[in-house]
Amino acid sequence: xxxxxxxxxxxxxxxxxxxxxxxxxxxxxxxxxxxxxxxxxxxxxxxxxxxxxxxxxxxxxxxxxxxxxxxxxxxxxxxxxxxxxxxxxxxxxxxxxxxxxxxxxxxxxxxxxxxxxxxxxxxxxxxxxxxxxxxxxxxxxxxxxxxxxxxxxxxxxxxxxxxxxxxxxxxxxxxxxxxxxxxxxxxxxxxxxxxxxxxxxxxxxxxxxxxxxxxxxxxxxxxxxxxxxxxxxxxxxxxxxxxxxxxxxxxxxxxxxxxxxxxxxxxxxxxxxxxxxxxxxxxx
Numbered sequence: 492x493x494x495x496x497x498x499x500x501x502x503x504x505x506x507x508x509x510x511x512x513x514x515x516x517x518x519x520x521x522x523x524x525x526x527x528x529x530x531x532x533x534x535x536x537x538x539x540x541x542x543x544x545x546x547x548x549x550x551x552x553x554x555x556x557x558x559x560x561x562x563x564x565x566x567x568x569x570x571x572x573x574x575x576x577x578x579x580x581x582x583x584x585x586x587x588x589x590x591x592x593x594x595x596x597x598x599x600x601x602x603x604x605x606x607x608x609x610x611x612x613x614x615x616x617x618x619x620x621x622x623x624x625x626x627x628x629x630x631x632x633x634x635x636x637x638x639x640x641x642x643x644x645x646x647x648x649x650x651x652x653x654x655x656x657x658x659x660x661x662x663x664x665x666x667x668x669x670x671x672x673x674x675x676x677x678x679x680x681x682x683x684x685x686x687x688x689x690x691x692x693x694x695x696x697x698x699x700x701x702x703x704x705x706x707x708x709x710x711x712x713x714x715x716x717x718x719x720x721x722x723x724x725x726x727x728x729x730x731x732x733x734x735x736x737x738x739x740x741x742x743x744x745x746x747x748x749x750x751x752x753x754x755x756x757x758x759x760x761x762x763x764x765x766x767x768x769x770x771x772x773x774x775x
Contacts, residue, residue: 493582494548496521496738499760501753503529503549504743508539510750518754518761521548523740526584527555527568530575544579550693550738551576551584552662556620558630559590559603564616569623576624583738585629585662585693586620588613588650602635605642605649614656621659629662629692630654634670634709646671647685660692665723666715666742670699670707680725688729696723696760697742711744715756720763727763735767 498520501507522543529540543549551572556565576584589600603609621628632650644652654661663686672679698713727734739760743753 492580494580495582496548496550497736498738499757500738500740502742506747514750518757521550521738523550523552525554526551526572526575530571549579549581551581553586555591556586557591558586558616559613564619569620573624584624585631587633588630589633600633602639604639605644605646607643610652610656614653617657617659627660629660631662631664632667634667647682651687654687654690661687661690662693663691663726664695665726666697666699666719667709669719669722670709673707679722683726683729691730691737694737694739695742711742712746724763732767735764
């Protein structure tokens, strides 16, 4: 049975399991999981995962589909992912709008050239992925540190065109918008205004690292900064009444603090979402 994800979530990380097993998790509505890291595992890890997926909704967030690559689409990965999602009652899959393979994996998420040809190529691959998984999938705006040459449109126009052509959903990573806006000098709110936010199925917030020269790196290894929280407010405002229902995940991939600190950040998300619940709006 599918468990729909709503509310506030956290990445399901092995490093967090010792605390997760013995803590009050009432502040967590769902977990995010990378299927590449968990599908087909056995032993204690499989038992741990099952003990949580029986109680909580999960979202699959892929790492290596490489949707923008010129390599063949990884059909076997999609089939394994579909089986994994069925086994654990998972109803949402998202991936990065990027590429990370060329005759082998490159272990980095690289930007796709913003061209009309790339729109058609990527949209076709998304359609095939959706056919295999049997669902619409969410594509995430990625962070990047160089802009590929030959762009024919702005990134937000590129994303919008792909979402429309593929008839897929949008996974909005608010920290990625902020990091890219600082590194490339654009207005993050104006950027979001041009995205099809009515297609948003999922949101990310995370921390980042600032280099000495001011370059921001999307690390997921630090607390969320005030500017990203403010941008999340703006995203919720633009999404509107459905903002309370769109699942929002706090990403943390290393430098893990005590779980109580992550739960405190999640409570910030929960409080922001609460403003869009009907009961909250009526009492305001």
